[in-house]
Amino acid sequence: MPNARALRRAHRRTATAELRNRRRANREHRDLTERIKVSEFLTILGMEESDVDRYGSVAGRYIVSEYRAAHHGHQPRQTRKRTKPCKGYPKGRWIKVFVYPLAHPALLAGCAKYKRTADYVPAA
Incomplete structure (x- = not known):
């Protein structure tokens, strides 16, 4: 069973990757205008x-x-x-x-x- 520190680290990595993908999609939309x-x-x-x-x-x-x-x-x-x-x-x-x-x-x-x-x- 993973400890609390490992769970927080995994959550942070997932949140960071999700934010990066969202910013990439917004950037592509912004550059179209x-x-x-x-x-x-x-x-x-x-x-x-x-x-x-x-x-x-x-x-x-x-x-x-x-x-x-x-x-x-x-x-x-x-x-x-x-x-x-x-x-x-x-x-x-x-x-x-x-x-x-x-x-x-x-x-x-x-x-x-x-x-x-x-x-x-x-x-x-």
Whole structure:
């Protein structure tokens, strides 16, 4: 008859393997959904690159507030993006940016709230 320590160890190993398999399945599902940055979305809407550089950050703030309102305060997923070269950073620097599912309604709602990007949002 196995002792209590052996039973706990076996239970932990089983629970760990089950959690690993669950995470693997979630990762595969998560990778199937295409995610997009705000700058890419504004480019799709037809905004010029200079305007995206100029107004993209503020538009992103409006979009993230819409996302948080729709998801009970949760943050969207993050990724890293290299900025354009600037003084002190000849290769650009890495910053964290939010990414959203391509068809998420917060993208259009946030752009519609910001007056600089509202003209690019198609009428619904």
